[in-house]
Amino acid sequence: MTLPTSARFVVVGAGVHGLSTAAHLAEAGADVVVLDKGRVGGGASGISGGIVRNFYLSPAINEIVRQSVEIFELDPELFGFRQVGYVAAVPEAQAADLERIAQQHAAIGYPSRLSRGPDAAAAHMRGLFPDWRAQGITAVLHEQRSGWADAATTVAALAGIARSAGVRIHEGVEVTGFDLHGDTVEHVETTSGAIACEAVVLAPGPWIRDLWALLGLPAELSIGGGSTAPAFHYWQVREGDYAHAGAALDPRAPVVHLDADVPLAPAGEPLLPVPWGIYFRPGIGGGIACGGLPVALDGDCALDPYGPSHPSEGATDPSFDEAMHEALRFALGRFDAPGAWTSSSFSAPTCFTPDSYPVVDYVRGNAYAVLDSNHGFKMLALGKLAAADLLGERAPELEPFSLSRFEQSALHPVSASPYPWT
Numbered sequence: 001m002t003l004p005t006s007a008r009f010v011v012v013g014a015g016v017h018g019l020s021t022a023a024h025l026a027e028a029g030a031d032v033v034v035l036d037k038g039r040v041g042g043g044a045s046g047i048s049g050g051i052v053r054n055f056y057l058s059p060a061i062n063e064i065v066r067q068s069v070e071i072f073e074l075d076p077e078l079f080g081f082r083q084v085g086y087v088a089a090v091p092e093a094q095a096a097d098l099e100r101i102a103q104q105h106a107a108i109g110y111p112s113r114l115s116r117g118p119d120a121a122a123a124h125m126r127g128l129f130p131d132w133r134a135q136g137i138t139a140v141l142h143e144q145r146s147g148w149a150d151a152a153t154t155v156a157a158l159a160g161i162a163r164s165a166g167v168r169i170h171e172g173v174e175v176t177g178f179d180l181h182g183d184t185v186e187h188v189e190t191t192s193g194a195i196a197c198e199a200v201v202l203a204p205g206p207w208i209r210d211l212w213a214l215l216g217l218p219a220e221l222s223i224g225g226g227s228t229a230p231a232f233h234y235w236q237v238r239e240g241d242y243a244h245a246g247a248a249l250d251p252r253a254p255v256v257h258l259d260a261d262v263p264l265a266p267a268g269e270p271l272l273p274v275p276w277g278i279y280f281r282p283g284i285g286g287g288i289a290c291g292g293l294p295v296a297l298d299g300d301c302a303l304d305p306y307g308p309s310h311p312s313e314g315a316t317d318p319s320f321d322e323a324m325h326e327a328l329r330f331a332l333g334r335f336d337a338p339g340a341w342t343s344s345s346f347s348a349p350t351c352f353t354p355d356s357y358p359v360v361d362y363v364r365g366n367a368y369a370v371l372d373s374n375h376g377f378k379m380l381a382l383g384k385l386a387a388a389d390l391l392g393e394r395a396p397e398l399e400p401f402s403l404s405r406f407e408q409s410a411l412h413p414v415s416a417s418p419y420p421w422t
């Protein structure tokens with residue numbers, strides 16, 4: 001397919017957000033080209049755990065997740081969505097967060113059930129997993145409409161919807177620069193030629209730092225009160241597919257998020273610093289998909305080749321797998337059964353904004369960004385809202401995700417969880 005010389009909208013990135021934004025623009029009749037330097041789903045979207053949860057302290061995000069789940073519910077099979085529920089089990093230090101989130105769910109009609117106190121929490125978990133035995137848990141929040149999506153199926157569905165709406169997707173075309181006249185991008189420069197456009201939509205996932213620099217945007221953002229913060233910071237996410245010869249998870253089991261403040265020390269020596277946490281769900285081909293223990297990365301960390309295919313940065317060390325096995329055994333007695341583990345784990349860099357929440361806004365003249373701050377599949381509705389904004393109707397739901405919030409110090413609430421994604 002020859003690259004056109006002009007398009008009304010040029011979308012950079014064929015992950016969930018680029019594809020979804022492009023599809024909604026094209027469905028409204030716009031002429032849209034999507035460019036990806038690799039392939040459809042070649043970034044974070046293709047290797048994502050696909051967990052869809054509404055476990056957030058920010059009411060603004062609660063609403064976006066609610067809308068995203070409505071999209072998945074339109075055709076769960078097409079999107080590969082398993083609506084099996086999501087359960088967060090936490091110690092007392094985070095119990096107040098769960099109480100607040102439960103109230104926020106009630107306010108927007110997102111069903112969830114809170115179990116408070118060690119006995120109620122254990123009883124709820126044993127109703128789901130009879131062998132549940134995690135210690136120190138005093139609050140459980142069970143979201144019935146949440147679940148997980150098979151990432152490859154979701155990406156393929158979005159690409160299909162986009163193409164059917166008339167979007168032209170060009171793989172293997174890298175955006176290398178922007179021809180700026182004042183504040184306006186007149187042409188998007190690529191490895192296959194330049195494209196004139198009315199607006200460019202940046203949906204490049206973790207590669208935003210590179211396009212940000214190409215647009216001449218600052219590496220540090222003012223966050224009010226005379227302070228600045230790096231526009232983007234990076235965490236290495238680590239996940240694995242595990243199978244145990246003597247025990248399994250029911251494929252209809254809910255997703256579990258477990259945070260613990262008691263040592264994980266099966267042989268006396270702690271395997272992890274306290275507090276620690278994991279999340280797990282049934283694997284796609286059987287087994288258990290399990291992740292956690294992110295590691296902070298430098299802002300100039302290697303991004304290519306992305307994820308598991310990176311020869312050094314894509315690997316995990318064996319102590320990660322051991323910690324995952326023991327954390328699963330901490331949660332569920334079934335993993336005491338005799339039998340070996342089979343493990344396949346990997347790492348990938350993920351990118352966050354200063355307050356770890358999305359930016360969906362114009363970032364310069366006619367350059368618009370859909371940056372999910374790694375909140376991923378549960379932010380699927382951002383594409384629909386971004387497309388409406390690009391076509392002239394900014395929804396009030398997007399206001400909390402403006403770029404100007406940093407300067408105005410209108411940042412999102414921070415949870416007591418040890419992780420950047422809650």
Ligand SMILES: Cc1cc2nc3c(=O)[nH]c(=O)nc-3n(C[C@H](O)[C@H](O)[C@H](O)COP(=O)(O)OP(=O)(O)OC[C@H]3O[C@@H](n4cnc5c(N)ncnc54)[C@H](O)[C@@H]3O)c2cc1C
Nearest residue numbers: 013015016017037043044045048049050051175205376377
């Ligand atoms: C291991 C892992 C597990 C995760 N688990 C979950 C989860 O359980 N639930 C969840 O909701 N989220 C999860 N996430 C987060 C989620 O996957 C991401 O937030 C989401 O996929 C980002 O989508 P995107 O469309 O913004 O970017 P991406 O999917 O990264 O797509 C960006 C695309 O832009 C292209 N690109 C970049 N630069 C250029 C350029 N200069 N020119 C042309 N193309 C370019 C890339 O090739 C890439 O294909 C996880 C992420 C990782 C890495």
